[in-house]
Amino acid sequence: GHKWTYTGPDGEEHWHEHYPFCHGTFQSPIDLNSELLRYDPTLVPIEVWNYNLSSYEQLTLGNNGHSVQLSLPRRMHLSGLPHRYSAAQLHLHWGSPTMPAGSEHTVNGKQFTAELHVVHFNSDRYPNVSVAADKSDGLAVLGILIEVGDYNPSFGQFLKYLDGVKYKDQRIQVPAFDIRGLLPARMDEYYRYDGSLTTPPCYPSVLWTVFRNPITISEEQFLALCTSVFSSSQQESAPVPLNGNYRKSQDSEDRIILVSFRE
Ligand SMILES: NS(=O)(=O)c1cc(-c2ccccc2)cc(-c2ccccc2)c1
Numbered sequence: 001g002h003k004w005t006y007t008g009p010d011g012e013e014h015w016h017e018h019y020p021f022c023h024g025t026f027q028s029p030i031d032l033n034s035e036l037l038r039y040d041p042t043l044v045p046i047e048v049w050n051y052n053l054s055s056y057e058q059l060t061l062g063n064n065g066h067s068v069q070l071s072l073p074r075r076m077h078l079s080g081l082p083h084r085y086s087a088a089q090l091h092l093h094w095g096s097p098t099m100p101a102g103s104e105h106t107v108n109g110k111q112f113t114a115e116l117h118v119v120h121f122n123s124d125r126y127p128n129v130s131v132a133a134d135k136s137d138g139l140a141v142l143g144i145l146i147e148v149g150d151y152n153p154s155f156g157q158f159l160k161y162l163d164g165v166k167y168k169d170q171r172i173q174v175p176a177f178d179i180r181g182l183l184p185a186r187m188d189e190y191y192r193y194d195g196s197l198t199t200p201p202c203y204p205s206v207l208w209t210v211f212r213n214p215i216t217i218s219e220e221q222f223l224a225l226c227t228s229v230f231s232s233s234q235q236e237s238a239p240v241p242l243n244g245n246y247r248k249s250q251d252s253e254d255r256i257i258l259v260s261f262r263e
């Protein structure tokens, strides 16, 4: 597909020129604003299955020039959603050392330091994530807001390998670990709405679950994230740091955001 970036001539205002859905409806991210929230007592706690991976297993850590992503085995899956959703990959969005706020979803206008996305696909209906990616009930993404605070040992499990994926299109095998450690303690408190991929091709195919409670990473872990990786390939003369890889808030139109908690 056509190249896209977060700034400049290929930035998000131009995505729709090659990716028409980016100009469409149900776009993500959105501001999770109290005025739009509706408590829904049918929203049950999210349950994760087979997230506790063995360190004997290896996962592929890659730099795709837009984010760092970790492949996940499809036996990892979610229950508590309308269908079974099996894991595909996780990746991050973050700010920069000078402008640390880099989450995609915001809460009453507050942007967090970073955001982790765990991408799953509807394995009841589709054979794999590629087939599911453009189907209206195809994907479910868990959004985990990240703020700077205590050191996060689970986050450290893959941050320590970032030097192996410094440049675009680099990938390495890393030991697996318990992915549950990247999620907040409370899985019963979350925002729920119908949205899209936050990157091109912006398919309106995502059932979003953004957890109410952020996780923390340390200042050092945040700096490692936003100084270790580049969106340019190793061959290019001028290395371009990979940071600020977040889409701005989209119009929530008249979408209701369901919440599993009473404020
Ligand atoms: N931010 S996101 O969760 O909506 C998202 C989902 C998927 C995705 C992945 C597999 C199948 C289907 C969708 C890919 C990306 C992505 C991020 C950086 C660069 C390129 C793509 C981002």
Ligand SMILES: [Zn+2]
Pocket: 091, 092, 093, 117, 198
């Ligand atoms: Zn994402």
